[in-house]
Amino acid sequence: MLGFIYGLAAMGLTLIFGVMRVINLAHGAVIALGMFSVYLLTNRLGLNPYLALAFSLFIGLAFGIAIYLIAVHRVINAPELTTLLATFSVNLIIIGLGTAVFTTSPYALDVNLGTYGSGAVTILGTKVVAVLVAILVTAGLYLFLYRTRTGKSIRAVANNRSAAEVMGINTTAMLALSFGIGTMLAAISGGLMATLFAFTILSGTGYEVKSFVIVVLGGLGNPTGALVGGILIGLLEGITTIFIPIGWVPVIEYVAFVLVLLVRPTGLFGARA
Amino acid sequence: MTTATSVILDAQKISKRFGGLLALDQVTFSINAGEILGIIGPNGAGKTTMFNVVNGVYPPQEGKVIFRGEDITGLPPYDVSKRGVARTHQVVRPLGELTVRENVIAGACFGRENLSLTAAGRVADEVIDFVGLSPRKELLASKLNVAQKKRLEMARALAAHPILLLLDEVLAGLNPNEVADMLSVVRKIREQGVTILMIEHLMHAVMNISDRIVVLDYGKKIAEGTPQQVSNNPKVIEAYLGDPKVAQRFLEGAR
Amino acid sequence: MKNLLNPFLWIILVVVVAIAAVPIVTGDASLRETLFLILMLVVLASSVNIITGYTGYVSFGNVVFFGLGGYFAFYLMQNYQAHFAFAALIGGIGATLVAVLIGVPVLRLRGAYFALATIGINEAMRTFVNSFEPFGGSVGMFFNYEVYNAYGGAKNALWLAYDGIVVVALVTIVASFLIKKSKFGLGLMAIREDQDAAQVIGINPVRSKVIAYAFSAFFPALAGALFFFKNGIIEPNVAFDLLRSIEALVMVMLGGYGTVVGPVVGALVYERLSTLLIIAPPLNLFGMSLGFSQLHLAIAGLLLLIIVLFVTAGFVGWLRQQFPRVRRYLE
Numbered sequence: 112m113l114g115f116i117y118g119l120a121a122m123g124l125t126l127i128f129g130v131m132r133v134i135n136l137a138h139g140a141v142i143a144l145g146m147f148s149v150y151l152l153t154n155r156l157g158l159n160p161y162l163a164l165a166f167s168l169f170i171g172l173a174f175g176i177a178i179y180l181i182a183v184h185r186v187i188n189a190p191e192l193t194t195l196l197a198t199f200s201v202n203l204i205i206i207g208l209g210t211a212v213f214t215t216s217p218y219a220l221d222v223n224l225g226t227y228g229s230g231a232v233t234i235l236g237t238k239v240v241a242v243l244v245a246i247l248v249t250a251g252l253y254l255f256l257y258r259t260r261t262g263k264s265i266r267a268v269a270n271n272r273s274a275a276e277v278m279g280i281n282t283t284a285m286l287a288l289s290f291g292i293g294t295m296l297a298a299i300s301g302g303l304m305a306t307l308f309a310f311t312i313l314s315g316t317g318y319e320v321k322s323f324v325i326v327v328l329g330g331l332g333n334p335t336g337a338l339v340g341g342i343l344i345g346l347l348e349g350i351t352t353i354f355i356p357i358g359w360v361p362v363i364e365y366v367a368f369v370l371v372l373l374v375r376p377t378g379l380f381g382a383r384a
Numbered sequence: 385m386t387t388a389t390s391v392i393l394d395a396q397k398i399s400k401r402f403g404g405l406l407a408l409d410q411v412t413f414s415i416n417a418g419e420i421l422g423i424i425g426p427n428g429a430g431k432t433t434m435f436n437v438v439n440g441v442y443p444p445q446e447g448k449v450i451f452r453g454e455d456i457t458g459l460p461p462y463d464v465s466k467r468g469v470a471r472t473h474q475v476v477r478p479l480g481e482l483t484v485r486e487n488v489i490a491g492a493c494f495g496r497e498n499l500s501l502t503a504a505g506r507v508a509d510e511v512i513d514f515v516g517l518s519p520r521k522e523l524l525a526s527k528l529n530v531a532q533k534k535r536l537e538m539a540r541a542l543a544a545h546p547i548l549l550l551l552d553e554v555l556a557g558l559n560p561n562e563v564a565d566m567l568s569v570v571r572k573i574r575e576q577g578v579t580i581l582m583i584e585h586l587m588h589a590v591m592n593i594s595d596r597i598v599v600l601d602y603g604k605k606i607a608e609g610t611p612q613q614v615s616n617n618p619k620v621i622e623a624y625l626g627d628p629k630v631a632q633r634f635l636e637g638a639r
Numbered sequence: 640m641k642n643l644l645n646p647f648l649w650i651i652l653v654v655v656v657a658i659a660a661v662p663i664v665t666g667d668a669s670l671r672e673t674l675f676l677i678l679m680l681v682v683l684a685s686s687v688n689i690i691t692g693y694t695g696y697v698s699f700g701n702v703v704f705f706g707l708g709g710y711f712a713f714y715l716m717q718n719y720q721a722h723f724a725f726a727a728l729i730g731g732i733g734a735t736l737v738a739v740l741i742g743v744p745v746l747r748l749r750g751a752y753f754a755l756a757t758i759g760i761n762e763a764m765r766t767f768v769n770s771f772e773p774f775g776g777s778v779g780m781f782f783n784y785e786v787y788n789a790y791g792g793a794k795n796a797l798w799l800a801y802d803g804i805v806v807v808a809l810v811t812i813v814a815s816f817l818i819k820k821s822k823f824g825l826g827l828m829a830i831r832e833d834q835d836a837a838q839v840i841g842i843n844p845v846r847s848k849v850i851a852y853a854f855s856a857f858f859p860a861l862a863g864a865l866f867f868f869k870n871g872i873i874e875p876n877v878a879f880d881l882l883r884s885i886e887a888l889v890m891v892m893l894g895g896y897g898t899v900v901g902p903v904v905g906a907l908v909y910e911r912l913s914t915l916l917i918i919a920p921p922l923n924l925f926g927m928s929l930g931f932s933q934l935h936l937a938i939a940g941l942l943l944l945i946i947v948l949f950v951t952a953g954f955v956g957w958l959r960q961q962f963p964r965v966r967r968y969l970e
Contacts, residue, residue: 134751185948191750192697193947196892199699200944203885207937320762323755358770358777365763372756373744439839465841473839479832481897482825490829493822494841501822522963544841 113238113307114345115245116300120318121325121337122249123296129332130269130289132191133183136198139319140205141294145171145301146310147209150218164244164302171298175291183290184283209312219309241303248299249338252292265289269332297322317361324368390417391450392548392579398437398447400430400603407433408444409603415548420570420580422594422611424587426623429600431583432474435550438581439471440464451548468496470546472537474553474583480526484536487525488512488543495544507543515539515569531562542573549573551582555589567593587633591615599623647970648816651900652809655681659805663798671801675869677910678808682862683883684890684902685815690855691888692896693824694848695831696746697754699884700761701855706878707734707764708860709867710774716868717780720789723796724803727864734860735853742852746845749834758881765879779874787871800869804862811858816899818854819970827851828897882936889939892946895955899970904954912938 120142127135135141148170152163182201186193256262267275268285276282301315325344329336351360393415400408407430415421423431437444443458450456456464470491479487488511492504499507512518515535520528525536534554541549551570555563567589574580584590590597591611599607599614601623607614614620659678662671687701712730715721721729745756769777790796818824826847829837834844867873886909894905916938950957959966 134755182944182948192695192754193951195697195751195754196888196947197944199885200940200942200947203940203943204937205940207934207940210936211934320759356770358766361766362763362770365759365766369745369756369759369763372748372752372759441835441839460843461835461838462841462843465839471839473836477833477836479829479836481832482828486825486828490825490837490840490842493825494829496841501820501825504822522966540840 113348114342115242115249115338116303116341117318117321117325117345118338118341119245119248119303120297120300121322121329121341122252122334123293123300124322125326125329125332125334125337126296127290127293128326129334130265131183131187131286133187133194133198133290134191135290135293136195136319137178137202137205137294138297138322139315139317140202140209141171141174141297141315142301142304142318143209143310143312143315144174144205145298146305146314147213147218147312148298149302149305161240161244161306164299164306167298167302168295171295172291174298175294176287178294179287179290184286187286206312206316213312217309217311237306241307244303245300248296252296252334261285261288320364320368324364324371327368327371390452391415392417392419392452393438393581394448394450395434395438396448396450398434398444398449400433400437400442400444407603408437410447411600411603411605412447413598413605413608415579415581417579418574418577419595420574420582420593422590422597423581423583423600424585424590424597424614425600425606428602430603431600432552433603434600435471435552435581435583438464439469439550462494465495465544466498468544468547469550470495470541470544470548471550472534472541472552472554474556476530476533476537478525478528478533478536481524483522483524484512484517484528484539485509485521487536488539491540491543492545495546497545504543507545508539511539511543514542514572516565530557534558534566538569542578546578548579548581551580553583553585555584555586563589643813643817645816645820648813648899651812651816651903655809655812655903656805659808662801668797671798673914675801675804675866677907678804679862679866680887680890680906680910681808681903682804682811682858683887684894684906685811685899686855686858687884687887688891688896688898688902689815689818689827690848690851692891692898692901693819693827693831694851696848696852697750697888698757698852698855699754699888700757700759700881701859701887702881702884703757703761703764703879704734704738704856705859705863705866705883706761706768706875706880707737707863709863709873709878710768711860712864713780713867713873714774716786717782720786722789723799723864723868727803727861727868730864731857731860734863735857738853738856739849742849743845746848746852761879761881761884765875768875768879775874777875779872779878781872784871793871797869800865803865807858807861807865812899812903814854814858815902816970818851819899823847823850831897886939889943889946892943892951892953895953895957895959898953898955898959901953901955908954909939909942 124135124138127133145167148167149163152158152166178201182197183194186197256266264275264280265285265288267278267280268282272282304310304318321344325340326337328343329340348360351363391414395411395413397410397412398408399406399410411434423434425431436442438449440456440459440461440463448455448457451467451469454467456467479490485508488508489501489504492499492507493501512521515538517532517535517539520532525533528536538554554566558566563586570580570593582590594611596609597611597614598605599620606619606623607617659674662674683705687698691697708730711733712726715726715729716723741760745753745760748756768774774780784793787793787796790799826837826842829840829842830844830847838844863878867878890905890909891902893909894903895901913935916935946953952960955969959969
């Protein structure tokens with residue numbers, strides 16, 4: 112179930128890569144940002160958490176556009192590693208500032224939507240809503256990319272940037288927007304996680320790694336792959352925690368991560384060329 | 385192993401497929417020592433792919449590459465290089481953050497002769513002089529213009545003292561003066577005993593300088609022979625007929 | 640080896656020795672501790688420079704070898720009363736073997752994939768050791784103080800550890816220089832510039848990269864062994880602290896990747912800057928008191944961003960670009 116949320120985050124990451132071949136190492140930071148913005152909006156401004164979530168959508172979008180324009184645009188055509196280091200440094204800045212302001216203590220949102228089901232299988236209301244939101248957002252994303260003009264422009268830029276430029280598309284705007292959408296997805300997933308679990312400024316990094324595993328599994332640049340990968344990982348996690356002591360789960364995740372990179376960097380579903 | 389006519393390179397029925405595309409289809413040709421063999425053909429004919437197979441960048445699906453009697457099919461580029469094959473690229477690949485001199489020293493060190501840095505330095509200085517880049521020896525390779533980068537690419541290949549030199553469109557993008565200069569450089573290289581395989585688009589030039597020519601079209605060899613024979617070959621004219629200006633020049637050059 | 644006679648190398652070595660000798664001569668323990676850290680950072684930065692600066696493979700997770708060297712050595716000292724120098728050497732060799740083992744598959748990856756994999760490797764190792772009982776699990780290991788008696792007591796041991804790190808730093812600088820001036824180093828830099836062209840020239844990339852990776856593992860492992868010997872305690876989150884190798888990377892970029900003196904300068908400047916920031920009075924922003932010590936990470940990030948965006952070559956690199964004549968002398 113959580114897999115949908117993981118998939119959402121992963122989709123953000125893979126979108127950015129698919130459109131501009133940039134690996135956003137600030138992904139985790141933005142997830143954390145999503146968590147905290149929902150928290151702050153709810154607790155400090157008294158908003159309904161789901162309304163706060165809607166706001167965090169825009170916050171994520173705005174942040175992404177800003178990050179792109181400040182840190183990435185200048186080096187967009189440089190070798191991959193330059194953009195890697197650039198997004199990485201943004202990550203350091205955000206987490207650094209975040210740690211200074213929020214410290215590493217855990218925060219929790221109090222959201223209670225009751226439980227459903229009975230007997231052996233009880234599902235938290237918040238989980239149901241979270242998954243629903245994830246599905247809604249995914250659907251919205253697809254509609255946007257495939258049915259709207261802007262969405263098509265983005266896909267054109269992803270496909271062939273210079274050709275898109277020649278056709279009159281404002282590539283810079285499209286790139287900034289795509290980055291923003293990528294971070295928006297990350298922020299939303301963070302916000303959704305915040306309604307379910309306690310979190311710290313560093314939680315984002317944990318989910319970032321999960322996102323990487325999923326993205327690599329599903330194929331870099333392949334949003335459907337990311338979603339499916341997310342669901343797979345969610346299922347896997349649910350199953351393995353039954354058999355293996357919790358301390359070993361991250362080890363397995365990291366090892367799996369490296370192995371997937373080594374064996375099948377194009378993922379199970381094939382990356383975009 | 386002695387060979388009567390010293391055949392330097394023997395490409396036997398080379399086929400290379402990329403996914404659904406058959407880039408090379410049973411291409412066969414050979415070069416003798418000291419020859420200049422030109423490879424021509426319309427765009428996409430498979431010429432650079434042929435180089436990549438000879439050079440070891442990727443192995444062919446079928447066929448063999450025999451270099452001086454040894455089967456080198458599928459060997460990685462660095463092993464092929466160590467046997468005495470050097471190559472330039474169509475889109476030049478200078479080692480940007482290294483100086484011209486360092487680039488050429490690299491060519492000398494890691495090629496056939498496996499020289500030490502000092503010995504390679506001496507070779508490098510000679511070769512840089514030969515191609516006329518001495519005044520720019522200490523510049524970073526990235527700072528050169530295109531023509532100079534092409535000379536650098538050539539120098540780096542020559543510094544390895546190769547037995548076989550693969551030149552991929554060394555004349556592309558040069559003005560007529562630069563072309564004439566480059567052609568005389570190529571002739572001088574041949575005079576030093578290097579066998580040369582060159583891909584070229586510039587018809588006059590390649591017809592002028594080659595001893596023999598091989599023509600590729602859609603991955604197949606459609607003609608082989610002296611420049612005279614090839615330019616009179618109706619199949620060749622037909623292959624280029626899509627570009628009437630070229631066909632016209634062919635006919636004029638043949639007279 | 641005429642490279643060893645290069646005057647530039649000796650200038651750097653003399654300067655380093657001169658600075659390093661000060662606490663030994665004056666007996667100033669706090670200066671010694673500061674210099675220990677700086678020299679250790681010099682080792683880390685110079686080492687990652689070999690795989691990243693020379694070869695172009697950005698290794699985010701190089702700290703894994705620092706941790707491995709530390710753990711191997713600690714284990715030997717704790718359980719077998721091994722002499723610290725011997726343990727350090729074994730730790731170094733152990734870490735290098737791991738590097739070669741991992742290196743062969745992982746170095747096949749290019750660019751960003753490789754960088755991510757190194758993070759994965761470090762994190763995998765960290766979480767693994769965290770659950771690995773022979774190494775103390777999440778609690779780690781700590782010395783019974785009697786271990787220091789073999790060296791004439793804890794105070795003496797600290798001085799010995801310092802001597803150790805000075806030696807390791809000097810060796811690392813020499814190695815870094817020799818590699819750069821060698822045919823092997825030229826091969827690495829060719830790989831960095833254009834790996835495919837390098838292959839066509841005749842360079843075997845796998846062999847060269849793995850050797851470079853091994854070098855980049857050996858020296859941090861030695862440093863790790865000495866660091867944890869001195870501290871008397873080792874635990875996974877400190878040993879495999881990703882931030883440490885990230886900072887090493889920032890130092891390399893700051894000082895100038897691909898040069899010998901760049902990482903040294905970068906380490907010095909970064910450490911001094913950090914210390915300055917820690918003791919600076921806190922900023923008062925938006926009603927919050929932000930101590931610079933907490934902003935450590937953010938400042939490292941900002942520095943890195945500025946360098947990546949504007950001065951990719953770092954300080955020494957920039958000098959070499961602006962003043963081509965200096966290029967020959969400032970390696």
